[in-house]
Amino acid sequence: MSSINFKPITTLREPTELAAHGLVPVADLPNLEKVAARYAVAVTPDVAALIDPDDPQDPIARQYIPSAEELAAQPNEKPDPIGDDAHSPVSGIVHRYPDRVLFKLVHVCAVYCRFCFRREMVGPGKATALSEGAYENALAYIRAHPEIWEVILTGGDPLMLSPRRLAEIMADLAGIDHVKIIGIHTRVPVAEPSRISREMVAALKVRGATTWVALHANHARELTRKARAACAAMVDAGIPMVSQSVLLRGVNDNAAALEALMRGFVECRIKPYYLHHGDLAPGTSHLRTTLEHGQEIMRALRGRVSGLCQPDYVIDIPGGHGKAPAGPSYISPVNSFSQESEQPPERRYRMVDYCGDVHLYPPEP
Numbered sequence: 001m002s003s004i005n006f007k008p009i010t011t012l013r014e015p016t017e018l019a020a021h022g023l024v025p026v027a028d029l030p031n032l033e034k035v036a037a038r039y040a041v042a043v044t045p046d047v048a049a050l051i052d053p054d055d056p057q058d059p060i061a062r063q064y065i066p067s068a069e070e071l072a073a074q075p076n077e078k079p080d081p082i083g084d085d086a087h088s089p090v091s092g093i094v095h096r097y098p099d100r101v102l103f104k105l106v107h108v109c110a111v112y113c114r115f116c117f118r119r120e121m122v123g124p125g126k127a128t129a130l131s132e133g134a135y136e137n138a139l140a141y142i143r144a145h146p147e148i149w150e151v152i153l154t155g156g157d158p159l160m161l162s163p164r165r166l167a168e169i170m171a172d173l174a175g176i177d178h179v180k181i182i183g184i185h186t187r188v189p190v191a192e193p194s195r196i197s198r199e200m201v202a203a204l205k206v207r208g209a210t211t212w213v214a215l216h217a218n219h220a221r222e223l224t225r226k227a228r229a230a231c232a233a234m235v236d237a238g239i240p241m242v243s244q245s246v247l248l249r250g251v252n253d254n255a256a257a258l259e260a261l262m263r264g265f266v267e268c269r270i271k272p273y274y275l276h277h278g279d280l281a282p283g284t285s286h287l288r289t290t291l292e293h294g295q296e297i298m299r300a301l302r303g304r305v306s307g308l309c310q311p312d313y314v315i316d317i318p319g320g321h322g323k324a325p326a327g328p329s330y331i332s333p334v335n336s337f338s339q340e341s342e343q344p345p346e347r348r349y350r351m352v353d354y355c356g357d358v359h360l361y362p363p364e365p
């Protein structure tokens with residue numbers, strides 16, 4: 001690969017542009033054109049500047065630069081891997097859990113992640129933003145369901161909207177009495193931090209509901225000085241933040257990489273929230289780990305950082321059945337007792353501490 005590494009001034013969307021910036025070998029272009037014809041590509045100047053073109057294993061490149069491996073979809077991979085469609089009562093809404101809905105306003109993102117579970121839905125040429133009529137229908141659905149306490153604006157990336165439009169939407173949602181929480185799931189503070197302008201921060205704050213921003217980042221190097229400043233602008237404005245990450249092979253699938261990422265979040269006043277197991281999205285098997293490896297890493301992480309830095313390792317059950325905690329278990333029973341015995345013995349448990357040592361509870365039988 002060429003070692004040309006000059007920062008582009010616009011977002012790179014074509015494989016030829018990636019090659020011109022030394023981010024992919026020219027010889028790979030025929031395959032990468034096929035990938036790009038199927039899945040959107042976008043690498044912002046901020047992200048391109050983070051990539052080391054001389055490192056074939058670069059953890060930033062693996063997240064954003066297309067690869068010929070994406071052409072090898074596996075039989076168990078599905079276009080809608082977490083079953084959004086099965087829970088979509090009206091266009092733009094996913095109502096999977098009683099008290100919350102996803103509200104998918106736009107289908108574009110600042111960058112396109114190679115592991116995205118909505119990769120068949122996002123990007124130019126896929127769907128477009130909701131029409132005004134579909135938007136009003138979605139609002140009507142939320143109004144008609146008083147059990148909806150939380151509305152999560154998600155992807156595409158809601159911070160691709162203009163501050164003016166976002167402010168209107170926030171006001172519409174906060175105007176619904178039972179909507180108390182508005183979540184914003186975004187990659188923009190990392191991918192294009194300059195979008196987090198004073199106007200954008202102002203748009204996120206709304207009377208009548210509390211805004212939570214969930215930042216998606218997967219490697220500590222994504223938390224650049226500019227990304228940290230963008231997050232600080234939101235937190236300083238009183239907007240609480242949580243993190244979302246995906247466990248990705250070759251990006252963060254070791255305890256040291258996750259430790260650095262989680263410490264980085266906490267330093268930015270962002271509470272680590274979810275670490276997602278990779279979804280069965282088409283052409284992403286090269287980026288997935290096994291569940292066992294994920295559990296091993298989580299066990300190691302518990303030995304390295306405090307509870308403040310611990311995300312919940314979760315997996316979305318294919319078919320739309322929601323999330324299941326996927327972390328390792330630390331407690332298991334060592335004896336069983338019969339319901340028929342008159343005085344059942346007190347149950348004892350085997351417990352594993354952060355060093356991996358086993359203890360019994362209670363210590364004495």
Ligand code: SF4
Nearest residue numbers: 109112113116155187
């Ligand atoms: S920013 Fe989110 S929705 Fe957009 S491509 Fe990445 S993971 Fe998918």
